[in-house]
Amino acid sequence: MALKNYRPLTSTLRFKSLPRFDEITKWRPAKGLVESKKKSGGRNNYGRLTSRHIGGGHKQKYRKVDFKRHKRGVPAEVVGIEYDPNRSARIALIKYADGELSYILAPNGLRAGSTVAAGEDAAPDLGNALPLRAIPLGANIHNIELAPGRGGQVARSAGQQATLSNLEGGYALVKMPSGEIRRIHENCFATIGQVGNVDHMNVSSGKAGRTRWQGRRPHVRGMAMNPIDHPMGGGQGKSKGGGGRHHPVSPWGQLAKGFKTRSKHKPSSRFILERRKSKKKT
Secondary structure (H helix, E strand, O other): OOEEEOOOOOHHHHOOEEEOOOOOOOOOOOHHHEEEOOOOOOEOOOOOEOOOOEOOOOOOEEEOEOOOOOOOOOOEEEEEEEOOOOOOOOEEEEEEOOOOEEEEEOEOOOOOOOEEOEOOOOOOOOOOEEEHHHOOOOOEEEOEEOOOOOOEEEOOOOOOOEEEEEEEOOEEEEEOOOOOEEEEEOOOEEEEOOEOOHHHHHOEOOOHHHHHHOOEOOOOOHHHOOOOOOOOOOOOOOOOOOOOOOOOEOOOOOEOOOOOOOOOOOHHHHHEEEOOOOOOOO
16 A cells, blocks of 8 residues: 655645555445444443543444454455445455355455455465464464454554464464564464555644544643643643643543553463563663
8 A cells, every 4th residue: 555645735735645545446335234333422321421532523334344254164255445434454345155245354465356265274375364273383464363253353453463473282372563472272263464554554644624534533732721620731831730740640640651550460461471562762
């Protein structure tokens, strides 16, 4: 995927960099694989605001993506690559030999007309889903299950990939996109390849309006508020919270930087062999 840059005729266009959509071959979704999507505006069932900075945005229909690859042992042809407004990755419409249509995440390099399959006997080719024990060591994978039959949960966004590094004791050692090394049961399924739309991380909207189209409302800094509105508000000029030094916190006083929120006794901690690498200090 390539990005489209613009001539700096206006201040909006100066830093604007949007996707070209060259890989898109099909522009309308399959009717039986979409459903309506209700917007909450960040409110819960009581109508109270529980998630800030959410609201507005363009109407969207949810595409039913098959993260489980439920049809095993049946080859499918890629009908086309489509845009999905609900995720950063592209999706591929596939048609099984019996005529059933389904959506899967489109790995980088998958083209219309290609053949994909899922199952223990599938070849370790691009777009095929296999159990971890049947995937060659060192292969790049995505859409990885954390429990057999649960469906892919890891490495699903644009450009993401994990690496299968080893198999031992009924478990696979997988290096996550974050750098964390985790033990995953060898019967869990994963898809070969890297998720497509690799240049998504380099997209620059160029203007605030495009962010509003995506349903994100403005985010005001705590330092720019009054003391009654935020713990870091107030002060004469750019003070670090009320005229004195103050560690960055949320509006409710939760530390925002460095405070570890993960439970020390979380059951899944026994599957983590190596934590993700800390950022290098400069």
